[in-house]
Amino acid sequence: MPELPEVETIVRGLDKRVSGDTIDSVWIGSRKQPLKSPAAKIATTLEGKKIVRVHRAGKHIVLDLEAGDGRKRVRRAGSLSQSNAQWIVHLGMTGRLMVCDPAAEIVKHTHLIAKLGSGRELRFVDPRMFGKLSVHSSGFDPGGVEPLEVSEERFRALFRGRKTPIKSALLNQKLLRGVGNIYADESLFRAGIRPRRRAASLSKGDLHRLYGAVQDVLREAIAKGGSSISDYVDADGEEGFFQLEHRVYGREGEQCLVCRTMVKRLVLVGRSSHYCPKCQK
DNA sequence: ATACCGACCTGTCAGC
């Protein structure tokens, strides 16, 4: 589901709402697919911890945890008991992490419920189960660079000598982290570059435009609360509005907003790629 | 070392 702007939106909402709260108890469903760490380890690591901060690393949600207020804490085998554990949530395609009232209906595909000291609940729901839950001792690093923090020099260096299509390179989280299918297509359109162009074939000028386009698209999308296509909502259940600003994504067969040429779709790396054959070279 | 391609899942929607 979510790419960098959606995750950023969720994280901002969560940080505002649950930072300072504690996790009193954790329920984990029976499906193992969404668990990257063993269920018992996740539960014992989260229980009794205070949520210090919620932030983002690429498409990962990172909840910084700290030992709670000291009452009746028991050290259990296999848990990450040191004060600086991190809870990592990747939403995959359809994952949602939401703050809920305990009275709210427990929807199908709910895989984890964390009861908070404030009386609310943090719930992880994911129908397709491509999302992943895990715990780390601290210093979680998914690799790759943050597109909104990287310098233009380093951005250019990421693609040097790569024969892969530029679209594939943009989707590679080990290079740039956080860009997914929608924002890759939108960035390439704005930069006037076709998705199939070999990364190494891009000129300095191409890369300069792409660098600017990626940052503009991501910043604008964050400002609009992300893109809601079918079911994306943020931590408060609010939809984003950037889907209204998409210029090529999902517009196959429609006219290019710039030149009125018909927008085309091709499949690259198993993913749909949308582009304007006239505006993108 | 790099690059495709299917696999992992469920849900929805279009077409027959």
Next chain:
DNA sequence: TGCTGACAGGTCGGTA
């Protein structure tokens, strides 16, 4: 009213 197939915001691991 079904049934079938294509497609969906993402990643991983095997193979070429």
